[in-house]
Amino acid sequence: MDYVLVNNVVADNQWQQIKAQASDPKHPNVISLVSAPKLGKYFGEPGVNGINVLDRLTHRKYHPGQYRFFNDVPVPYWDKVFVNKDGSISIYDHGSEIGKEYLYPNTRRAAQDVRYTNPDGTMDYIEEYAYDGTIFSNLFYAEDEMLEMVFYDQQQRPVVRYYLYQKVINLVTVEDPETHEVLKRYDSLDAFYNDQLQSIVTADDTVTIDYMGVELLALANTKSHNILRLAESPLDDQGHVRGNLVDILTDRIKTIQTVQVSADDYKILEKQDLPLEKVTIITDNVNI
Incomplete structure (x- = not known):
């Protein structure tokens, strides 16, 4: 082939x-x-x-043809999804903005990801959605630096994890989505x-x-x-x-x-x- x-x-x-x-x-x-x-x-x-x-x-x-509507993203109970005048979308919790939602380019409704921030404004985590609307990954941060990327199957179970140190992937693991047993591990992305x-x-x-x-x-x-x-x-x-x-x-x-x-x-x-x-x-x- x-x-x-x-x-x-x-x-x-x-x-x-x-x-x-x-x-x-x-x-x-x-x-x-x-x-x-x-x-x-x-x-x-x-x-x-x-x-x-x-x-x-x-x-x-x-x-193809499916997508996640922008107001169909998981947010804390009672939080509000609000479309700003400039077209950006904010998530408010008790009057304070705790995150922003982004749409796929050239669409008006298709959710691409949600980016939650800590009270000091630093990044907390990002939830990404595949083009068809299913949950694709979570990106976790500490002190505004990405530490881990988790990729899910379509039952929203983690399968592959990238671990980062100083913005470099230095460990990749593949796990059983049911038992979470690590099946393979790699010391680099290469x-x-x-x-x-x-x-x-x-x-x-x-x-x-x-x-x-x-x-x-x-x-x-x-x-x-x-x-x-x-x-x-x-x-x-x-x-x-x-x-x-x-x-x-x-x-x-x-x-x-x-x-x-x-x-x-x-x-x-x-x-x-x-x-x-x-x-x-x-x-x-x-x-x-």
Whole structure:
């Protein structure tokens, strides 16, 4: 199977580009690493085989056309949800604002998340809702710093937890939603992604990435045929060939077997003292 691997899907135009890059744009096979509440808008489209490494563990299904109405969010008893003149939505408890609600962009009613604050104004926790209105996650804070992210299945049971220290995820756990027994733990987000990718793609699959960031790290131990379709300049801001690209071309990074570049970028690489056996030129989605 041919997959497109992306870190995240954040905008409509990006999604159209991802589908166009797929071997079958009408039935794309897309793997994403970051799970976001809005992902269901894209992966819920007919014909899309969308796999998110986190949603795969929570067994989340997408329900296009559904959403959570803005006044259907859990608030303390007797609290009021009030729409301000500027369009923002406040939650008041005994006359004091204790949180704000945010809607999905370009909607008038669909709740995206609720952000509760402490009496001193610092963040307490955020409850996020998937695009179809189901509870997606809770983000917990202490002294205005995020400490934990909890991702739920559609029975609102915790399955995956990210623990943070100084804004860095340094522990990921996967638990049984019924017994809460920890089934797996990872010392980093990269280790989590790497293990999940190994369980999805096989030696018979082809995976295409555009960037040499977290996507490249996630493919580290896969057996699939992996393609880098270079979406950025081969040169960094100092005019040098990007370090990861050098390592790919010299086979110090063996994860990528094929590098696809534009004709202009090929000319740039020709001027470098680098092997180009892995490189092919792409023009209008056709390899030359």
